[in-house]
Amino acid sequence: MGEIAGLSNRAAIFFSVNTMKNVSVVILAAGEGTRMKSSTPKVLHPLAGRPLVRWVLSAVERLKPGKVYLVVGYKSDEVRKELGAEKNIVFVEQKQQLGSGHALQQVARQAKSYRGEVIVLCADTPLIDGRTLSSLLSLHRRAGNAATVLSGCFKNPFGYGRIVREPSGQVTGIVEEKDASPEEKLIAEINSGIYCFQSPLIWKAVSRIKNNNAKKEYYLTDAIGLLHRQGEKVGAWSGVSPEEILGVMVALNPIVGNARTVAAAAEVALGLGIELADDGEG
Numbered sequence: 001m002g003e004i005a006g007l008s009n010r011a012a013i014f015f016s017v018n019t020m021k022n023v024s025v026v027i028l029a030a031g032e033g034t035r036m037k038s039s040t041p042k043v044l045h046p047l048a049g050r051p052l053v054r055w056v057l058s059a060v061e062r063l064k065p066g067k068v069y070l071v072v073g074y075k076s077d078e079v080r081k082e083l084g085a086e087k088n089i090v091f092v093e094q095k096q097q098l099g100s101g102h103a104l105q106q107v108a109r110q111a112k113s114y115r116g117e118v119i120v121l122c123a124d125t126p127l128i129d130g131r132t133l134s135s136l137l138s139l140h141r142r143a144g145n146a147a148t149v150l151s152g153c154f155k156n157p158f159g160y161g162r163i164v165r166e167p168s169g170q171v172t173g174i175v176e177e178k179d180a181s182p183e184e185k186l187i188a189e190i191n192s193g194i195y196c197f198q199s200p201l202i203w204k205a206v207s208r209i210k211n212n213n214a215k216k217e218y219y220l221t222d223a224i225g226l227l228h229r230q231g232e233k234v235g236a237w238s239g240v241s242p243e244e245i246l247g248v249m250v251a252l253n254p255i256v257g258n259a260r261t262v263a264a265a266a267e268v269a270l271g272l273g274i275e276l277a278d279d280g281e282g
Contacts, residue, residue, distance in 0.1 A: 023065050023066065023116055023119060023137060024119070025065045027071065027121060028122045030076075030094040031097060032097070039075075041075045042123075042124055053079070053083070056123050056125060060119065060130065061130065062130030062131065063137065065119070067090050067114075068088055076093060099218040099219050100193075100218075101220040101221075101222060104120070104220055105218065108202075111203070116199055117137060117140065117141070118198075118199050119133060119136070119195070120220070125192075125193070127245075128194070129240075133194075135239065136237060139237050143233070145196075146201045147223070147227050147232070147235075148236065149174070149192070149194075149224065150194040150195065151192060152238055152244075152245050153190070153242070154188060155188070157185075159177050161176045161221055162175050162187040163189040163191060163236050164187070165236075171235055172225065172228050174221040189238055191221065195220070210222070
């Protein structure tokens with residue numbers, strides 16, 4: 001489950017960063033962070049003296065991306081002020097926060113002519129390692145995938161979207177906890193919310209995402225199933241430790257967090273009064 005195109009997890013870590021060319025990054029940073037008792041945008045909360053989003057930016061620097069599309073929304077002026085001096089950042093406004101798929105729809109308007117790989121991740125995952133992103137990109141290329149999901153295997157996957165695979169190992173979709181069957185809830189492999197997509201396939205896929213769900217939002221996870229159904233190759237790599245891909249809010253959740261993640265994320269909560277989730281969601 002943790003291998004793609006016959007390559008082991010360990011081998012993936014040693015791919016050279018020199019192979020990372022013609023890649024763009026999308027960082028989702030539009031959310032308000034309603035579980036934090038603070039008016040500060042979630043992505044600007046400090047961790048070890050730096051805003052959360054800067055830890056993520058440091059990780060993606062390893063990819064040497066041509067452009068970093070930063071999707072902003074809630075108090076976007078504050079985020080722009082913090083990061084406005086960065087040369088390769090393109091700010092993309094998501095005026096209404098209608099889901100991760102909707103965020104990519106906004107990016108597509110500016111990046112529709114781009115051809116290459118697109119790494120997508122959230123701004124509140126400060127524990128992600130740049131080497132992991134490099135390996136994800138290399139594996140994606142070696143496998144010839146249209147999309148590759150960075151996944152993780154959790155002993156308690158409650159609250160997370162599950163990676164659904166065919167017997168061959170190909171990913172057919174991602175099913176959310178609330179929609180999962182009893183059998184699907186037994187799947188330990190979960191979606192981290194970090195992806196590598198092929199452009200322009202991803203822009204076409206997000207244009208077809210519908211909001212026919214209870215929240216009336218456009219979910220990026222739906223793009224995985226769409227790509228599979230149109231005959232594209234979709235994979236997932238579960239070669240990382242669970243704590244690396246936890247968002248700050250989830251890391252603080254005692255249901256899934258451990259001593260390492262809680263210690264790393266607790267500084268964010270210091271003095272802020274974070275409301276911990278009871279469903280395992282970030």
